[in-house]
Amino acid sequence: MAEADAAAIVVDWGAKNFRAWLVNVDSGEVLGEIPEGRGMRDLARQELPGYCRAVLSRWRDNPRREARPPVYMAGMVGSQIGWLEAPQPPLPKGPEDLAECVVEVPNMPDTFIVPGVRVQEDDGRIDVMRGEEVQIFGALSVAAKDDAILCLPGNHSKWAEAKGGRLIRFTTNMTGEIYNTMLDHTILGKPADRKAPWNETAFEQGLEQSTHDGGVLDHLFTARSRFLYGGLKSEHIAPFLSGLLIGHEVRAMDDHYHSGGQDVLLVCSEALRGPYERALTYCGHATRWIDGRAATVAGVAAIIRRHRAAGGAAVGAAD
Structure with missing residues (x-):
């Protein structure tokens, strides 16, 4: 596959930050980076599409590129307070499962949101995550592990367990x-x-x-x-x-x-x-x-490869 065809844009968009990478999803090579941008709390919902188009135009509207790279976004961008809600499927899930659950963004061609995941344990406790799931899959790939205990510190720290390359449960600590x-x-x-x-x-x-x-x-x-x-x-x-x-x-x-x-x-x-x-x-x-940034890129790239292999189909946007 030519590099132009293998290129995609990975976006990590949360409440506080916007980060983006132009990536060769076959090799994992990062071809370009936008290290910082405006988080969603600094933008009204109606401003999100225009902001995204403007920031990514350097890669998507570049006449020197043979093809316009698709965009795959993860994080709070897919939440109820984000651009477009992407429903969180229940665990267990692997990259191939999330590739089947990406939501296509209307009115922005070849743009998708990775949905995050949710878990309900035997005691009835429910937990959710958006963005960390791609870091988990990316970390497993970087570490060449299928089974692991993972700690993802942050404002809301996540602990997770993976078995056979799939995320089976996780817990949030504030x-x-x-x-x-x-x-x-x-x-x-x-x-x-x-x-x-x-x-x-x-x-x-x-x-x-x-x-x-x-x-x-x-x-x-x-x-x-x-x-x-x-x-x-x-x-x-x-x-x-x-x-x-x-x-x-x-x-x-x-x-x-x-x-x-x-x-x-x-x-x-x-x-x-x-x-x-x-x-x-x-x-x-x-x-x-x-x-964490390397894990995000590796995790979304793994989902993109599986999404492309399945023909690039996406589920419909949430109502």
């Missing part, structure tokens, strides 16, 4: 959002100096606190009591809370997935890599880090 809320809107954060350099000792003190008897709700207040009487400095409150919350996240997920001591694929940005690697190591895990 670690990042709780961390920011505690610092910005509670008594714990009022004295905190968030501009101070990161303090590794304070982070490890938070990890150690998470091992004590009790739960995360009573442990959170120790940031206040330690500040008042335990020598915790204002510049150390943020890393202490980070270690405390991430420590609780890891231990809870070890219980949920019975994953104590197992290797974990850590899929995230460089900024989140350090704290999570330290926490996972502290809790007895070996880790392999995979860059």
Whole structure:
């Protein structure tokens, strides 16, 4: 297949960010990148199509290209608050399954949305994800694994289990959002100096606190009591809370997935890599880090290959 025919545009479009890559989906080579753009929260819904067309015009309307590359978008762009809702199918799912569920965007030729996934466990708990599912498939491809426990840190961290190359279950932890809320809107954060350099000792003190008897709700207040009487400095409150919350996240997920001591694929940005690697190591895990952007590109490319192999059919848009 000629490179022009193998090229496609991968878009990761969330509430805060827009990222795009021009990719040779056969070789996996990235031919071009738009590293940052406007997230959906900065645009009205009616502005999304025009913005997307304008940003991607450098690749889609380039007269030097023999063919206009198709666009495959993942993330919150397919949610109820996004451009067009792409219904989330239930697990288990693999890349070949999601290729059958992509939604074609009307009035923008050869443009598709990857739908995300949902899970309902035996206890009735329901969980959803959009965007992380392609990172999971991409991470499995990069790591050459079919079976894995994966951790995807973020505002809403995801833990997932894959078997035979398929995603079989996952769990959401609101670690990042709780961390920011505690610092910005509670008594714990009022004295905190968030501009101070990161303090590794304070982070490890938070990890150690998470091992004590009790739960995360009573442990959170120790940031206040330690500040008042335990020598915790204002510049150390943020890393202490980070270690405390991430420590609780890891231990809870070890219980949920019975994953104590197992290797974990850590899929995230460089900024989140350090704290999570330290926490996972502290809790007895070996880790392999995979860059989140590389995982996104590899995961969507895997779905594109299967979609093309099936003739490029897409399900209809949600009503």
